[in-house]
Structures are given as C-alpha cells and as structure tokens.
Amino acid sequence: MRPENYEAIKQPPSNEFELNFGPNHPGIEGNYAFRVKLNGDEVLSARADAGYLHRGFEKLMEGRLWIQNIALVPRICVPDPVPMEVCYSLAIEELCGLEIPERAQWLRVMQLEMSRLAAHLFAFGGHAATTGMYTPMFWGVADRDLILDRFEELTGGRVYSIYNIPGGVRRDMPDGFLDRLGALLDYLDSRLPDYDSLFFRNQVFIRRARDVGAMTQEQALKWGVTGPNLRATGLAFDVRRDDPYLAYEKIDFDVVTQPGGDALSRNLVRRAELKQSIRILRQVIKHLPSVKGAVRCPIPNPLAWNVPAGETYTRVESSKGELAYYVVSNGGDKPYRVHVRGPSSMHAVQVLEKLAVGSRLEDIAQIMFSLDACPPEVDR
Amino acid sequence: MSKELNLWLDDLLKDIKIIQFKRKNSRRVRIDIAPEALPALLELLQGRASYVHLSAISCVDWIEENEFELVYHVWSYETNSLVSAHTRISREPGVYLSVYDLYTPAAFFERDIHEMFGVYFEGSPDMEKFILTEWNGPPPMRKDFDSEAFVNQTFNWEEYHPQWLKDIEAEGGGITTRPEDVR
Numbered sequence: 327m328r329p330e331n332y333e334a335i336k337q338p339p340s341n342e343f344e345l346n347f348g349p350n351h352p353g354i355e356g357n358y359a360f361r362v363k364l365n366g367d368e369v370l371s372a373r374a375d376a377g378y379l380h381r382g383f384e385k386l387m388e389g390r391l392w393i394q395n396i397a398l399v400p401r402i403c404v405p406d407p408v409p410m411e412v413c414y415s416l417a418i419e420e421l422c423g424l425e426i427p428e429r430a431q432w433l434r435v436m437q438l439e440m441s442r443l444a445a446h447l448f449a450f451g452g453h454a455a456t457t458g459m460y461t462p463m464f465w466g467v468a469d470r471d472l473i474l475d476r477f478e479e480l481t482g483g484r485v486y487s488i489y490n491i492p493g494g495v496r497r498d499m500p501d502g503f504l505d506r507l508g509a510l511l512d513y514l515d516s517r518l519p520d521y522d523s524l525f526f527r528n529q530v531f532i533r534r535a536r537d538v539g540a541m542t543q544e545q546a547l548k549w550g551v552t553g554p555n556l557r558a559t560g561l562a563f564d565v566r567r568d569d570p571y572l573a574y575e576k577i578d579f580d581v582v583t584q585p586g587g588d589a590l591s592r593n594l595v596r597r598a599e600l601k602q603s604i605r606i607l608r609q610v611i612k613h614l615p616s617v618k619g620a621v622r623c624p625i626p627n628p629l630a631w632n633v634p635a636g637e638t639y640t641r642v643e644s645s646k647g648e649l650a651y652y653v654v655s656n657g658g659d660k661p662y663r664v665h666v667r668g669p670s671s672m673h674a675v676q677v678l679e680k681l682a683v684g685s686r687l688e689d690i691a692q693i694m695f696s697l698d699a700c701p702p703e704v705d706r
Numbered sequence: 707m708s709k710e711l712n713l714w715l716d717d718l719l720k721d722i723k724i725i726q727f728k729r730k731n732s733r734r735v736r737i738d739i740a741p742e743a744l745p746a747l748l749e750l751l752q753g754r755a756s757y758v759h760l761s762a763i764s765c766v767d768w769i770e771e772n773e774f775e776l777v778y779h780v781w782s783y784e785t786n787s788l789v790s791a792h793t794r795i796s797r798e799p800g801v802y803l804s805v806y807d808l809y810t811p812a813a814f815f816e817r818d819i820h821e822m823f824g825v826y827f828e829g830s831p832d833m834e835k836f837i838l839t840e841w842n843g844p845p846p847m848r849k850d851f852d853s854e855a856f857v858n859q860t861f862n863w864e865e866y867h868p869q870w871l872k873d874i875e876a877e878g879g880g881i882t883t884r885p886e887d888v889r
Contacts, residue, residue: 374836376836376837377836377837377838377839380837380838382846382853384822384847385846385847385853389853389854547758547759547783548758548810549810549811550759550760550761550809550810550811552759561783563783568783568786569733569786569788637766637777639734639761639762639764639777639779639788639790641761641788648761650761650762650779652762652764652777652779654766662766663764663766663767665762665764665765667761667762667764667779671814671818672811672814675814676810676811676813676814704837705837
C-alpha cells in the first residue's frame with residue numbers, strides 16, 4: 327500500500343497496552359507466561375497463561391505400574407523433587423496398609439529436609455536476581471550443588487533421586503555419610519551470616535521487596551495460600567507439625583512466622599526455615615545411628631503388585647507449601663486415578679494474578695519469585 | 707478444644723440421614739453425599755465448622771458406572787482435620803454447580819476439571835481453556851480417551867536404522883528386541 331493511501335485505524339484514546347510477559351523471559355520462573363494490561367508501567371490486570379510444560383503426568387500414571395510411577399513423579403517439580411516421591415509412596419503405603427520401618431522414616435525426613443534446603447537456596451537466589459543482585463544467586467546455586475553432591479552419594483542421582491519406594495527406601499546410607507552431611511551442615515550454618523549481610527539485611531533488597539505483593543492473612547486464607555507464603559502472613563501452620571507424617575512428631579522444630587505478608591516477609595520466612603532445616607537435620611544425624619533395623623518392609627513383587635481398592639489423600643509440606651496426592655485404586659496393577667495438588671497451582675495462578683494488579687511491571691518477576699511458584703506443578 | 711470440635715462434627719453429621727459418614731482416623735473424615743446437598747454441606751462446614759481451606763477438588767471418571775466422582779477436600783486450621791466430601795454426578799451431560807462463591811480456589815480446580823474431564827460447572831467465573839489451549843479433541847483425562855491409540859493415529863512411527871547400527875549388525879550384534887515386540 328502506498329503511504330498516501332494509508333489511513334490509520336482510529337482507536338479510542340487510551341494509555342493502556344497489552345504485553346505478553348513470558349514464556350521466555352528471565353523474570354519468569356520456568357516456562358510460564360502472563361498477559362498483562364498496563365497503563366504506563368502500572369499493571370491493570372494480569373492473566374496467567376500456562377501449558378508450556380504440560381506433560382500429562384496424571385494420564386501417564388494411569389498407564390504405568392505403581393512402581394514405575396516413582397520414577398515419574400519427581401519430574402513434576404524440578405527444584406524440590408523429593409516430596410513428590412515421598413507423598414506418592416505414602417499414598418501407596420496407606421492403601422496397602424504397610425507400616426514402614428522407623429529407620430526408613432528417618433531417612434525420608436533427612437531427604438525431605440535436604441531437598442527443602444536446596445529448594446530454599448534456589449528460591450532466594452532467584453529472587454535476588456530479580457532485584458538486580460546476581461551474587462546471591464551464584465552463591466545459592468553453588469551451595470545447593472554441595473547438597474546435590476550429598477544426594478548423589480546417597481542415591482546415585484543428583485536432582486531426581488528416586489530413592490523412595492513404597493515400603494521404605496531403596497538402600498541404606500553409605501559408610502560415613504552422616505559425618506559428611508554434618509560437615510556440610512556446619513558449612514551451610516557458617517554461610518548464613520554471609521547471606522544475611524549480602525542479601526537479607528541488604529537495603530537494596532529490603533527497600534525493593536517491602537510492601538511488594540502484600541496480602542493480609544484473611545486474603546491468604548481465602549485464596550488458598552499455603553506453606554511459607556501463608557506463614558509470612560502470621561499464621562503458624564505447618565503440615566509437618568499440624569498434620570504430622572513420618573517421624574516429624576518426634577522432631578523439635580519451630581514454625582516460623584512473619585507479620586508482613588509481603589515479598590520481604592516471605593523471604594525472611596525462607597531464611598529462618600534454612601536454619602530450622604539445619605536444626606532438623608542435626609537431630610536426624612544424632613538420632614539415626616541409634617535406629618537399627620531394615621530400611622524397608624517386605625513388599626510383593628513390584629512388577630505384579632495389585633494395590634487393594636480404595637482411595638487416599640496424603641499431604642506433605644514441600645518447600646513451596648502443601649503438596650497433596652489423591653490416589654484411587656480399583657485393585658489393579660496400575661493406579662486408577664492420581665490427582666496431584668501442587669502448592670503452586672494456587673500461588674502461580676490466582677494469587678499471582680491478584681497480587682500483580684496495582685503493582686509495577688518490574689515487580690511482577692519479584693512477586694513470582696517471592697511466592698516461589700513452580701510452573702510445572704500447575705501444568706503437570 | 708480441637709477434640710471437642712471434632713466430636714461435635716461427628717455428632718452433627720451422624721444425625722443427617724442423606725449422608726454417609728466415615729471417620730478414617732483422628733484427622734481424616736470421609737463423607738458421601740448426594741450432589742444436590744453438597745454445596746449446603748460445604749457451606750455448613752465452612753461457615754460453622756471452620757473448614758476454610760479448600761485443599762483440592764479431585765475428579766474421578768468411573769466409566770463403567772457412567773458417573774464422575776467429585777471429591778472436595780476441605781481442611782480446618784482450627785481442628786486440624788480434613789473432610790473429603792464425595793459426590794457422584796452423571797457422566798452425561800456432566801454438569802454441576804460451582805462452589806466458587808464459598809471457596810475462591812475452586813475456580814482453578816473447576817477450570818482444570820472442565821478442561822481435562824469436560825465437566826461443566828455452572829457459576830464458575832472462568833471456564834476458558836488453560837493448559838490445553840490448542841487442543842480440539844475430547845477431554846483427555848476421560849477413561850475413554852486412549853492416548854496410545856491417539857498417538858498411533860496421529861503420528862507415524864519412524865524407522866530409525868542408522869549406519870552405526872548397521873555396522874554393529876554386520877558384526878552379529880544389534881537391538882535384540884524390536885519396539886513393537888515390547889509394546
């Protein structure tokens with residue numbers, strides 16, 4: 327068309343424009359996107375756009391043996407995979423009425439807390455990067471790698487350990503593992519003051535994160551917020567303490583809360599949980615040598631295992647919040663239905679859509695990372 | 707306090723004729739209820755018994771009975787107990803009521819179930835596609851959708867026989883089990 331023939335389409339005067347934020351954006355955690363409507367840099371509305379990571383886990387699980395799914399479930403959440411295995415195994419144990427040995431319970435607690443430490447180090451590192459500070463991210467990822475080394479020694483796998491099976495864990499620890507874990511904890515403990523002065527007491531972070539993405543306790547309860555994000559609004563609730571599983575009843579730890587409900591409070595809760603996880607792991611190291619016995623109870627041939635018909639809803643506290651599996655068996659060798667309730671299915675969709683409204687464009691990434699949203703849990 | 711509240715719930719629910727009440731353990735309760743009465747039960751649980759947290763809504767496709775089972779898991783932060791309310795609706799037409807006015811998180815779960823099972827929830831704020839935006843087939847989580855058959859119809863199996871494999875086979879080795887034999 328010749329320029330003199332061009333006539334612009336008349337639009338009503340408006341300052342609003344729409345922006346596709348993600349799925350390939352450094353401020354977005356994983357493959358996830360937002361359609362935001364902006365006025366200047368103020369967000370008028372935000373709409374989550376998921377599905378870039380949909381692998382159909384729930385359908386896949388219906389076509390595989392009970393035991394095969396153990397290798398599948400940790401893929402649902404990459405940064406924090408152990409709770410997925412444990413929760414799925416707990417569901418099968420409840421359906422079969424298996425009583426797992428005490429040593430296996432403590433080994434599972436150990437794994438869960440190691441995974442929580444790794445996930446929290448990852449989470450606050452990511453948050454730091456969204457505020458322009460890349461050093462905490464490098465430190466966090468480097469220290470997480472040391473935890474992954476211990477996972478490799480214990481299970482053979484760095485990220486996906488696939489160490490749990492229904493009835494317990496696959497094998498016992500290598501010799502001297504607890505000493506090396508203890509040395510790692512000493513190191514991580516000594517790093518916490520460094521993290522404080524680099525990040526958690528850094529005015530750059532505090533001024534950026536304060537009052538960003540704030541919610542009250544009423545809102546958090548109404549929107550289905552769980553985990554550290556709920557504790558950051560002042561409610562002391564933890565599935566480990568209030569709906570205990572495994573050996574958590576025998577372990578002494580604090581449920582940390584913060585009053586603010588904003589991005590700063592959520593990070594401070596995670597910071598305090600690093601300390602609590604180290605405390606739990608120290609108790610495990612102290613207690614585990616005195617627990618003798620097998621690491622798993624006898625199970626039927628796993629390739630021809632018909633789990634009794636029934637249904638169960640098991641919950642664990644993952645690093646992101648309440649993780650639950652609804653498992654239905656019709657007495658066959660494969661699950662009839664598995665429903666995964668990832669904590670991020672609330673945080674990354676509804677909560678983030680609501681918190682983003684009224685914030686500024688550059689804060690969306692910060693809100694997302696402060697909620698520790700994990701998009702694969704939404705897509706499944 | 708929490709123990710008394712739990713017992714109060716037992717007494718209350720055992721008296722209602724239209725529901726089946728089963729306590730699994732001190733923190734898990736299963737209730738089977740007719741679909742007409744479920745929203746009222748949830749309203750009672752939320753308003754009068756402090757079950758403010760909707761943990762999940764699960765859907766199970768019981769194709770032989772031609773029914774969908776909907777399970778509402780609600781948690782009380784005060785009594786630390788979970789009630790799973792089970793109800794069954796007909797598979798055709800697969801329409802049910804939304805509980806979004808009681809529980810905000812229901813919007814996500816109902817949207818998900820609509821997408822994966824094709825159950826329509828009347829009154830839910832958003833029934834648009836979410837995860838499977840480019841999918842035009844039947845709802846994939848239904849039991850009558852066979853994903854393996856779908857793959858075989860849609861895609862071609864590709865013959866993969868590279869030179870390095872031919873070299874190994876010339877020496878008498880190679881893949882001993884063909885993929886079709888495994889399947």
